[in-house]
Amino acid sequence: MRRFTAALFLLGLGVMIAAIYQHIDFSNTAVNAGQAINAVAAEETGAANFVTSVVLAYRGIDTLLELTILFTAAMIGGMVLGRRRVDAPRDPDAGFILRTGADLLFPLLLVVGLYIILHGHLTPGGGFQGGVILAAAFFLPLLARPGITLIDQRVVSLVEGLAGATFIIIGLLAMFDGKEFLTPLLDKGELGALISAGTLPILYLAVGIKVGSELAGLLAHLAEAEALD
Amino acid sequence: MDILDNNTILYIAAFGLMLIGISGIVISNHLMRIIFGIALLEAGANLLLLLSTYHEGASAPIIVADNIPTMMADPVPQALVLTAIVIGVGILALALSLAIRVQRAYGTLDMREVRLKLEQEISDEAGIDMPSSSEKPDDIAKVPLNSVVQQESGS
């Protein structure tokens, strides 16, 4: 009976979606805020990747909030899972191959992650994608050698706090200058050069470090959680 | 292929993912499947957002070597989806952490059972009998702990 009701409900939903789809007008998609941004972004922000311009400049506050969501989620994750008991059983050691692999991969991932973050204003990629790779770099050793403490928890909380604070402080600096919060500062430079687009690469670096540390923290919390006996 | 142009196929994918996600949330009782359903629903919504201003023949919104294309894709939905994906993974991690704790406390991830045990716990704390629930399925109450989980994962 339950299944039948659910199937009926879904059928109705499908019909509704089909009806809406019939009414979607595909003709006027050329006139939108995005095309307006495409027309002026290179001039206004100096970044060759317009998605980066939108993420960090036009909709910078969204990105700040998104970082805050990750920060909050990592904090709550830590609170919910709690500290593990000292005598809790650990996972077995991962073996030689994974250990060596992790050792070799760690510097490589670090470099790739930073490269992607720092070229975020020029090519696809940026703080989020690079941050995930950084998180993977710091999580891999934990997977290979369960139970090691790679970095001091205090350092992690300091780094994630400072990375988030950097984003806000750069925004506040603009206010001291008499401009609005998060107005891009510094010289825009030459379009397409590595050092260009003013404060955007710095912001992306802060995003990358923040994303990396929060995600690594979340992964570590989940990995360290005690198994169900 | 007049009816099935690129746009239509992509919209079918977006709405299809959303529908499958909603069915997962509505039909299943097991928490992991509900979380999978939410992830699928989100994926569909993200695709729908990206398609909102998609134009065939546009190029990616990136300037490479002073070569400014005539028609670039809309960067705004791309930025929005980027944001939505990251928000989604944060909430996913939170849901999984909570799931671990709830399973440790209640010994089950079947949401109907979790709800019953939650009601029981609240009532016990308040010192009253559990309110009679009309939805209370008889078969659930008799099933011992953990066995629902095993039924789902095993066999």
Added chain:
Amino acid sequence: MSLLVLMIVLPLLTAFLLSSIDRLSTFAARVMGPLVLLATAAIGLSVWPQLGDAPLAVQWGGFQAPLGITLYADQFGLLFALAMTIGTLLLWPRSTENQLRSSSLALLLAGTGSGLALSGDLFNIYVFYELMTVVSYGLIASRGTSGSFASTLRYLVISGFGAALALAGIALVYQATGTLNLAQLAQLAPEKLNNLQGFAAFVLMLVGFGVKAELFPVNMWVPEVYATASSRVSALLAGVVSKLALLIIMRLLILVFHQPEALTVLLVLGILGVVSGELAAWRARDLNRMLAFSSIGQLGVMFIALSIPGNAGIFAALAVMVHHLFLKPSMFLLAERWGGSIKGLAGAAKTSPLGAALFVLLSLSLIGVPPLPGFWAKLLVIMPLLALDQPLYYFAAFVILAAASLEANYLFRVVMKLYEKEPAATPHNAHATLDLATAVFLGAGLVAAVFMLIPLADRLDGIAAQASDVSTYIQTVAPQPLQSGGVQ
């Protein structure tokens, strides 16, 4: 440049740094949060008077209106931003185990709540809303009991479902109009969103944002969460956070969605909310869940008020919202020590006479007994309902009146128990001084409102008129018209 953005940004900055500050000095970390909120409340209050004449639009990052994100401050928005900040300050969480994390979460809640009330961009609202949701998960779970984890999980599942639907709604709106700026949407909506697609977008967003506003079909989380979270958190969620979600729906209704069907949907869901909430409250046998269900009923009344077309509906909804804003937190604070079965409350008036007296006052106002503000708020809803002269609206007025008699029945049941001569077997705890002081402060606000009824009503009418003035909104933000190939 406006200092108003500091109301949002400063609490976030402090929350990021709080754990580092704690390593330097525990005392500094403890006082930092309340101090920052005092400062942001002062900023908000200093901006308040100037908004009476003209609302204020701030562009984040200084980019032009439809391209960047707008922060729109009118008295309506600022009222709730201040309510969030001051409410968090009054209901500052006191958790022994997770004090540092709770403080960070409270700061984040104040900052995002203010941002949500002041945001003028559709997707920005979505992100603020998601952040507020995540922060609420943390506040609920900070109690640390297995019940609080389970109720958070169930809340998360419903919210996650709603948020994804809201995102799809935003996609439909952007598809139709090509903009996310609320002012520009207000310009384009009559032409582009007055159709099935617009209506679908409205329903999707209503379900998404309705989760927090305790809207009828997506409010299963309410009784569980309010029964398992600490009273201060319940007070915050029921008192302030639900109003912010309602504010979002009001803004969307005023600016973007003008379909008559939208109002009908709100009316029907509101009626269902009142009926289901009050009936469940009547059946409830412990105080926390009774208050939770009654809060669903009250929110239902607000949805009914919203469904009244025109300025009268906004005014009525605002009056009920402000009334509930003072009343519900106060009641939850009283319930802190009166948790558990209502039978066990017998004779509790002896141990805390002030608390019991206050509970009587609050109950009378909630039911709507004449001189108290609750009566005038309900009158403001019922009068225009009757004036509309339509069967469904008549029925809504009848439902509200019937609900009042149900409320009277179950609240007096509690009051009778409180003043019963025979004390219960287990002795009652007296209220914590701080809880009682806060509750009395909020209750005193209600009593004061009785004596300032006319100026207060005038002020609220002015705020409602400003909020429902679409042309002022558009002129203040002044978005550049969009053309193919860029802005004009």
Added chain:
Amino acid sequence: MEAVVLVVVIVMLLSAVAVLLFKDFLAALAAMSVVSLGLSFLFVVVRAPDVAMTEAAIGAGLSSLLFALALRRLGLWRGQ
């Protein structure tokens, strides 16, 4: 191009159904990754390389890792 997109969409939707139907959660997780990768391809098709990278890194990579860790802790990991 259209044929390729059509095939990817069909595979993706079938995997999405499989996520809900597979009894084994590990298999469901694998199907979920297929959905993410398919989605990532579609993002490339609609000229969103940034989003495609993010979906591949977060949707297919990180989310799967989170799921895998959680499944192991929940005792739903059959391979153990």
